[in-house]
Amino acid sequence: MKRLHIGLAAWLWLMAMPVWAAPGVMLRDDTLRSAPATTAPAVVSVAKGQAVEVLGRQGGWSRIQAQGKTGWVRLLSVRGGAVAQTDVGGELKGVLALGATRRDPGKVVAVAGVRGLSEEELKQAHYDARQLDRLEGYAVSLVEASRFAADAGLTRREVAYLPLPQAASGGGESWGGSQP
Amino acid sequence: MKMRVMFLAGMLLVSPVQAADFGGLLRGVLNGGMQIGPQQETPQDDNGDAVGNLIGALLSGNTSPEQERLIGQRIAGNLLGAAPLVNDAALQRYVNRVGRWVASTSERPDLPWRFGVIESEDINAFAAPGGYVFVTKGLYKRLQNEAELAGVLGHEIGHVIRQHHLKLLQQSQMVAAVGGLLGQRLGNKNQLVQNLIGNGAEIVARSLDKDAEYEADRIGMVLSARAGYDPYALPAVLQEIGHVPAQDSRMALLYKTHPHPEDRLARLGEAAEAAEAGLPEGNLVAMRFYRLK
Numbered sequence: 001m002k003r004l005h006i007g008l009a010a011w012l013w014l015m016a017m018p019v020w021a022a023p024g025v026m027l028r029d030d031t032l033r034s035a036p037a038t039t040a041p042a043v044v045s046v047a048k049g050q051a052v053e054v055l056g057r058q059g060g061w062s063r064i065q066a067q068g069k070t071g072w073v074r075l076l077s078v079r080g081g082a083v084a085q086t087d088v089g090g091e092l093k094g095v096l097a098l099g100a101t102r103r104d105p106g107k108v109v110a111v112a113g114v115r116g117l118s119e120e121e122l123k124q125a126h127y128d129a130r131q132l133d134r135l136e137g138y139a140v141s142l143v144e145a146s147r148f149a150a151d152a153g154l155t156r157r158e159v160a161y162l163p164l165p166q167a168a169s170g171g172g173e174s175w176g177g178s179q180p
Numbered sequence: 181m182k183m184r185v186m187f188l189a190g191m192l193l194v195s196p197v198q199a200a201d202f203g204g205l206l207r208g209v210l211n212g213g214m215q216i217g218p219q220q221e222t223p224q225d226d227n228g229d230a231v232g233n234l235i236g237a238l239l240s241g242n243t244s245p246e247q248e249r250l251i252g253q254r255i256a257g258n259l260l261g262a263a264p265l266v267n268d269a270a271l272q273r274y275v276n277r278v279g280r281w282v283a284s285t286s287e288r289p290d291l292p293w294r295f296g297v298i299e300s301e302d303i304n305a306f307a308a309p310g311g312y313v314f315v316t317k318g319l320y321k322r323l324q325n326e327a328e329l330a331g332v333l334g335h336e337i338g339h340v341i342r343q344h345h346l347k348l349l350q351q352s353q354m355v356a357a358v359g360g361l362l363g364q365r366l367g368n369k370n371q372l373v374q375n376l377i378g379n380g381a382e383i384v385a386r387s388l389d390k391d392a393e394y395e396a397d398r399i400g401m402v403l404s405a406r407a408g409y410d411p412y413a414l415p416a417v418l419q420e421i422g423h424v425p426a427q428d429s430r431m432a433l434l435y436k437t438h439p440h441p442e443d444r445l446a447r448l449g450e451a452a453e454a455a456e457a458g459l460p461e462g463n464l465v466a467m468r469f470y471r472l473k
Contacts, residue, residue, distance in 0.1 A: 027446060027449055028453060057416060059325075059416060059464050060410055060411070060415060061412070074412065075412055075416060075419060075445075076412070076448055076449035076452055079445070117300045117302040117433055119385040119436075121262050122259070122380055122382050122384060123379040123381075123382040124380055125258045125261040125262035126380065127257040128257055128258075128260045128261040129257060131257070131261070132260055135265060135272075135294050138269070138272040138273055138296070139276055139293075141280075142284055144277065145276075145277050145278075145280035145281040148277040149277075149407065149408065152326070152468060153408075154408030154409065154465070155408050156285065157406055157408060159405040159406045161398065162454070162455050163451065164395075164451070165447065165450035165451050
């Protein structure tokens, strides 16, 4: 389990801080902070709709440049930072439609030599009792899982389910949108 | 319990040469443990009742945990037929430890939860009724820490606890069709379940309602937070897979069955913003994250 060494740690750090920058747009008002933590000092307020540069990501935080300042906002507060196709400041639907056209099956790029999971392969799949038995063999008890969690300092917390956003509409009721 | 013991005992008697008959063997065991070998089509009274009950339970939305398990087991077995488990016991144990812990924070902690990483470069994850959750190797390799794994598993756990696939079956015309067939001939229980779920593991390639996916995303964040992980690790995964070009074949099935990652992120953002108490910070647990070679 102790697979981590210094080289890997450095690599992980680099992976967490990509050097690319991509245009993005603020989805809601947020506070730019000097570090990726809610307790970090505020740098400046950024408003919904504002165009920003997305510089990287660490955990659930995006590193952005806004109003000439660099800092961190919650990943969910900023849209984009992925690819050049992101239509900065443009309409959300437009970007999604672009994504849809790119799903044209005729344009699917096959990755050579990899085993896929196409609809056809799934349809033709045959029941494998031996694999299912192996799966059973890997099961762990709740006691073991709890001990494993405690080893990493994880503790149970009370958190309520997130409500269905008001903006969401259409058909949610039939899918058990109720919150127990 | 009795069923499982007999099944395992049966496994010991069967040589690899006879492996092709495992399906038949399992059907026999589930039929009452009396039949070994090729499936006999003789209907039994108790079997007929169980079959009828399953249809009725699905139609009324009142499946028992045992019935859920029966359906999920069939789907899981078929899915594993398409993509077997990655041959790495340490990886599989690790994923079960994390998954079981996350699932224990849900309202169904006592389901017989089973987690697996399957041999496919596709970027995807699957759930089946009764507590089965699978992540492809392709998706697992893109994960950066244990919190991201917890978020992905939490999304799939969400599908299980809210019975999204059972509802899909309930709404399916197939339930009515299979119910109609019952009058003509009573099949065995496994054949019925197979008829219900369609061909092979086709059901996991069927799209759930988009709202079911958004709901599973919200549950994934919440269960991660309850388990002590950083709840924003799931959105981080969504952003990561959003970087993979949509025309990449490894994303084909995910894009067919799920809303666009950008859309999912936008909905999650709205939900997190609407949360009165907000979501607590948490651990990423990067140090012990099990990395695939």
